[in-house]
Amino acid sequence: MNAERIRIGLLGCGTVGGGLVRLVTQNRDRIARRSGVDLEIARILVRNPTRRRVEIDHAKITTRPGEVLDAGCDVVVEVIGGVDTAGHLVRRAIASGASVVTANKALLAAWGSELAARAAERGVRLEFEASVCGAVPVVRALRESLASDTIHRLSGVLNGTSNFILTLMEEEAMSFDEALARAQALGFAEADPSLDVDGHDAMQKLMILASLAFDAEPGRVIVEGIRDVGRNDVSRATDRGEVVRHVATAEITGGVLTLTAAPTTLPRSHPLASVRLENNAVVVEAAAAGTLFFAGKGAGALPTASAVLADVVQIARKIARDRAAPKAS
Ligand code: HSE
Secondary structure (H helix, E strand, C coil): CCEEEEEEEECCHHHHHHHHHHHHHHHHHHHHHCCCCCCEEEEEEEECCCCCCCCCCCCHHHHCHHHHCCCCEEEEECCCCCHHHHHHHHHHHHCCCEEECCCCHHHHHHHHHHHHHHHHEEEEEEECCCCCCCCCHEEEEEEECCCCCCEEEEEECHHHHHHHHHHHHHHCCCCCHHHHHHHHHCCCCCCCHHHHHCCHHHHHHHHHHHHHCCCCCCEEEEEECCCCCHHHHHHHHHHHHHHEEEEEEEEEEEEEEEEEEEEEEEECCHHHHCCCCEEEEEEEECCCCCCEEEEEEEHHHHHHHHHHHHHHHHHHHHHHHHCCCCCCC
């Protein structure tokens, strides 16, 4: 059977976009065999067209958004980050009838409900697995597997950069600045790393998870980053048999959905205490399913791109099924 050709427009070709191109190039044949879809990255929007990019056909590169959005792509992948430009391009993509996959937590935290409503109205999909916890499929678990359950509480290590810094401060007695520089060099940190170390990135991700897990708007939001955690705090915790982690928690307290993201001292026996380096984890406490633990790489090119690709394949399979279905007359 011939695989159905699905055309992808890529907005952004930095860490995650570059990772996606690599994964599609490496796995295109296997995806076609397993899933019946032939993924073609048709156009790629970049900021700097002169940057050398291995594995990319330079004829596909453009600096004009219209050349991606008006190219008749089936799926548009947004990995440029930020809120305003990304939001504008995603709205245009949806209006054009393309499904959208985004890894952009800031965009979703700001405009997620509006974009979801637009996508539903236009009859296209908006998927965002990569926006929270990189490769860890927690968005799908909350949206699908746990959709009919009642979630009591959700807590997690949601920022890979903060966790990487805390781990190196603890295990290698590294300074905050040195550890942050290493996280930046490895491509874990945001372009503006204060989003990571001041707790905002974790809170954006928590807002996305909470919107999937609870039928309530947040009534109270408390954000604190790891900037004021010193090596002394970390070593004192170690001496007591504890660890410092940046923990994000969503729960209903006193009838109000409360979201907190803050440095927290945990006993070593706590499930989140064992989460090291750029890994993320989420503990979900559900009425019927009980307590579930999700963990894996939360940042980095390939882990994040793998979550983007999973969404693209899921949408592509649906498009292929729809094309194959006999049209109602
Ligand atoms: N800067 C983010 C982090 C990247 O460190 O978790 C993944 O969202």
